Amino acid sequence: MRIEHTTVGIVGAGPAGLMLSHLLALAGIASVAVDARTRSEIENTHRAGILEHDSVRLLVDSGVSDRVLREGHEHRGIRLRFDGADHRIDFQRLAGASTWLYPQTAVFADLADARARDGGDVRFDGRDTAVDRLTGDEPVLRFTDADGIEAELRCDYLVGADGSRGLCRAQVPAEHRTQYFREYPFAWFGFLAAAPVSAPELIYARSEHGFALVSQRTETVQRMYFQCDPGARVEDWSDERIWEEMRRRLAGGDGFELRAGPILEKTVLPFRSFVQEPLRYGRMLLAGDAAHTVPPTGAKGLNLALADVRVLAEILERAVRQRDPGPLDDYTPRALARVWKAQHFSYWMTTMLHRDERGDGFDERRRLGELAGIVASEAGARYLAEGYTGWPAAVPV
Numbered sequence: 557m558r559i560e561h562t563t564v565g566i567v568g569a570g571p572a573g574l575m576l577s578h579l580l581a582l583a584g585i586a587s588v589a590v591d592a593r594t595r596s597e598i599e600n601t602h603r604a605g606i607l608e609h610d611s612v613r614l615l616v617d618s619g620v621s622d623r624v625l626r627e628g629h630e631h632r633g634i635r636l637r638f639d640g641a642d643h644r645i646d647f648q649r650l651a652g653a654s655t656w657l658y659p660q661t662a663v664f665a666d667l668a669d670a671r672a673r674d675g676g677d678v679r680f681d682g683r684d685t686a687v688d689r690l691t692g693d694e695p696v697l698r699f700t701d702a703d704g705i706e707a708e709l710r711c712d713y714l715v716g717a718d719g720s721r722g723l724c725r726a727q728v729p730a731e732h733r734t735q736y737f738r739e740y741p742f743a744w745f746g747f748l749a750a751a752p753v754s755a756p757e758l759i760y761a762r763s764e765h766g767f768a769l770v771s772q773r774t775e776t777v778q779r780m781y782f783q784c785d786p787g788a789r790v791e792d793w794s795d796e797r798i799w800e801e802m803r804r805r806l807a808g809g810d811g812f813e814l815r816a817g818p819i820l821e822k823t824v825l826p827f828r829s830f831v832q833e834p835l836r837y838g839r840m841l842l843a844g845d846a847a848h849t850v851p852p853t854g855a856k857g858l859n860l861a862l863a864d865v866r867v868l869a870e871i872l873e874r875a876v877r878q879r880d881p882g883p884l885d886d887y888t889p890r891a892l893a894r895v896w897k898a899q900h901f902s903y904w905m906t907t908m909l910h911r912d913e914r915g916d917g918f919d920e921r922r923r924l925g926e927l928a929g930i931v932a933s934e935a936g937a938r939y940l941a942e943g944y945t946g947w948p949a950a951v952p953v
């Protein structure tokens with residue numbers, strides 16, 4: 557077995573792990589990020605596509621990439637569609653901020669390129685990962701690397717950035733953690749289509765047939781979702797059936813026309829709200845989906861992961877400089893302040909916009925009343941705009 561040392565061992569080389577590694581490097585702190593997947597496996601997993609204002613700033617200001625400014629698309633608002641008509645939420649007017657359409661796969665590619673450019677130590681395709689000695693002074697990360705060599709990485713601190721199905725959060729003994737969660741009685745059917753853009757901004761639609769979301773990727777490829785049963789199977793949904801369902805949910809008297817085309821990829825996305833507290837156990841810290849999951853409505857997952865690691869990098873820098881783990885105590889309360897706002901926002905957007913088959917007519921009518929109240933009220937629309945574009949960061953970049 558090969559024994560190695562680093563300051564921060566990071567389990568997971570998705571956006572959270574790589575951004576943390578990058579920020580630590582800027583502070584002169586060594587780290588190694590290990591991921592069970594290959595780079596191309598991560599790069600080819602389609603995820604959400606919306607970046608908050610501060611996520612864009614973090615990517616640009618920290619020197620990861622300015623591609624987001626060249627190839628991303630600034631969105632200055634969204635449309636809420638219900639009762640067959642669009643209502644615009646003007647982010648710039650209400651919150652003084654925009655969001656950017658820039659897929660998570662591009663964020664990941666930019667981060668992986670930046671780590672390679674800066675000589676970062678990232679080990680993709682590392683199997684049999686395990687963590688140990690979390691409450692000691694020198695936690696370890698064991699794995700078998702891409703060449704089949706067993707390695708033990710001894711660290712000062714360990715970070716679990718290994719996603720919602722990762723191993724790290726389960727290493728916290730049950731008596732030292734609390735898990736909060738909500739299940740939802742629906743899922744999203746997501747697809748990529750070779751079609752022209754249907755509308756200049758995203759459309760979040762509520763109808764008696766369920767939720768639909770019209771998003772975008774490029775001039776010629778679009779990303780869309782519609783609410784489905786959690787047990788839905790992609791093979792039961794032909795292209796024709798998908799377009800028919802989308803049209804039904806987007807129908808209205810305003811002449812809106814959805815532009816269709818061949819469907820390139822189909823997936824069913826599960827819905828779950830989850831938080832594990834605290835975010836620290838001994839010398840291990842959890843970040844991103846490893847610590848919390850939000851349902852996809854509002855695209856908060858990646859943004860929350862980036863906000864976590866921004867706080868975590870600053871705290872780890874203090875701990876390393878002081879040679880004392882004391883500053884780690886600040887991580888849980890600071891990160892959770894944002895996490896719970898985002899949990900509420902994602903839950904609220906989800907329940908307001910989806911149809912719950914278990915509910916009755918009262919709930920359906922009430923939700924329409926809620927939407928009508930939001931779009932008619934300056935304060936209501938601003939609340940949505942502030943949440944969607946992202947609350948101000950707890951610390952400067």
Ligand code: DHB
Nearest residue numbers: 604605771852853854855
């Ligand atoms: C996308 C995903 C979301 O969950 C969302 O709320 C908006 C856009 C997307 O993939 O484009």
